Each structure stands twice: as structure tokens, then as C-alpha cells.
Amino acid sequence: MGYAVVLGEALIDLLEAEHDGELIYRQAIGGAPLNVAVAVARLGGRVEYSGTLGTDVLGDRIAAFLAEAGVGERGVRRVGVPTTLAVTTFEGAEPSFTFYGEPPSYALLSEADLDRDGLAGASVLYTGSICLLREPFRAAARAAWDGFAGLRVFDPNVRPKLLPDEAALTALRELVEEFFATADLVKLSLADAQLLYGEPDPAAAAERIRSLGARAVVVTCGARGAHVAAADGAATLPAPSVRAIDATGAGDSVMGALVSRLLAGGRPAGLADWQGHVRFALAVAGLVCERQGGATAMPTPAEVTARWGAEIQGQGRP
Known part of the structure; x- marks a missing residue:
């Protein structure tokens, strides 16, 4: 088994909650790529996180958390700016994010900062999410992606509040399609597909992205499960029935499980x-939704076996 490099943001989530009748914010370490890295490590995979921490x-707490989770930090760079905060509010179990901090601490990785030896030895490279909206991170991600010889996986992880107008949305669509074109796997939510393409049908969205060059596409649809499309066909898989309390990080856990x-x-x-991989990933995400969310x-x-039975561990294995 090789290892993965996860390239992207880490930040602090302030999660809306209620305590003794009062609205409070619970601090949690997050950022979609960090969540993915932690999910891979917790599931037994080797993973190196590459990004900038304040x-x-x-920033110290994030670094300590990564080390405790078993995530490698050879690609981490420390930067002298305050750590970005993501204030998270909820409608039901679904989170909505507002970001604070300028410049964002998570987007300061430059091309010169890349751990070239680490990338050369990796089997899987993940990137995506909000860090791609800013330089110098965008240039670093392009350089890592273009020169990578292993499996490339991508998640646009669109955040509408960071897209102030139609021009910003168009620019994001053009950007993510650069990565779609050469991805071995694209994972996105149906909400992402609707924002990028106005497409409410996950099958149509998946085929559109595959037509751009992606080898496989997984569109997650919340409690409805996920649609997966590959070169030899497509299928829609149901999500397991769960007692969801918080969906924060559920999509990231799908990506982590797939990686x-x-x-x-x-x-x-x-x-x-x-299909086997996605069934396993949906089981992982279901368990995440039954907990207070995040990394x-x-x-x-x-824990996956205890919740779903030993057979789920065999899904998608060679």
C-alpha cells in the first residue's frame, strides 16, 4: 500500500450549537482537505497533509491534531497570519459556512513550498476546495497536479458565500474543469453540481464531468445516497438509514473512504x-452523520465494523 498526499486548507470551524437554551459556537478543527486526510488516516491509510498553518x-492546535490523528506533516508550512475561522450555521443537519480572516491562512502555500520528493513517492494526490480560489495556493496545486504520476482525485467543494457574483462562478467553473479534465476521480455533491451547472440530476452532472475527461465521477446526494459513473456504466446507490445529527464533514468522509x-x-x-468503494464510503459517511461533525x-x-458489520469492510476490495 502506498500513501496519499492531501493538498488543501486547514482551519478552525466555529459550529453553531445550543447549550442550556443559549446559542454558542463549538470550536472544531476542520477544512475539507484536512477532514479528508484525517479520514484516510483513521481508516488505516498512509497520508501526508500539505498546506499552510498559522x-x-x-495553528498549533491544528498541527497537534494532525500528529495525533496519524497524518504526516512533511508538506506543512507555517505562516505568520491568524488562523482562518469558518463560522458554521445549520438548517437541520446541513451546515452553511461563512469565512473570516484575510489573507486566509490556508491559501499561502506556494509552488516553491511543495514537497517534491513526497509528491514523487505518493500513489494518490487529492486537491480541491476553497483554497483553489486564491493565489499562491492555486499555482501550487496546478504544479503538483500537472506533474503527478499516480491517481489524481478532486473535489470542487463549492462554497456559495465565497462567490460574490456570476463572474466569480464562471471563473470557478473554468478552474475546476481544468482539474476535471485529467482526474481519475471527481467527487462532488449534488449541491455543487447544481451551483456549477444548474443540474439537479446527478446522472446528467456525472456524465457532463466525465465528458470533460474525468475517468470516474461520484455525486453524493445526502440521504439519497450517491451516483457513480465510470467508463463502463453508471449506478445509483442508496445511503444507509442513519440517525443524523450533524452532516459536517460527511462528504469529506466519502472522499477519505474512497482514497x-x-x-x-x-x-x-x-x-x-x-460501486463497492462507494457503498463502503456511504457507510462511513452515515456513521459520521450520527456524530458531532468535522474531523x-x-x-x-x-467503528465502521461495529456499526455496519464486518461485510462492509470487504466492499470494493480487490
């Missing part, structure tokens, strides 16, 4: 393999 106490399976088995042979909700294999 030199303040919050863990790519590390274990390499490039899937076709749709049947992808700390990412489960271990033992």
Missing part, C-alpha cells in the same frame, strides 16, 4: 469496483 495558538480504497487496491477495474467524527475500521 503560527498562532490555533483509502484507492490506496489499498489501486485503480478500479470498472463500475463494479467503484473528530471520522471513524476507524473497528
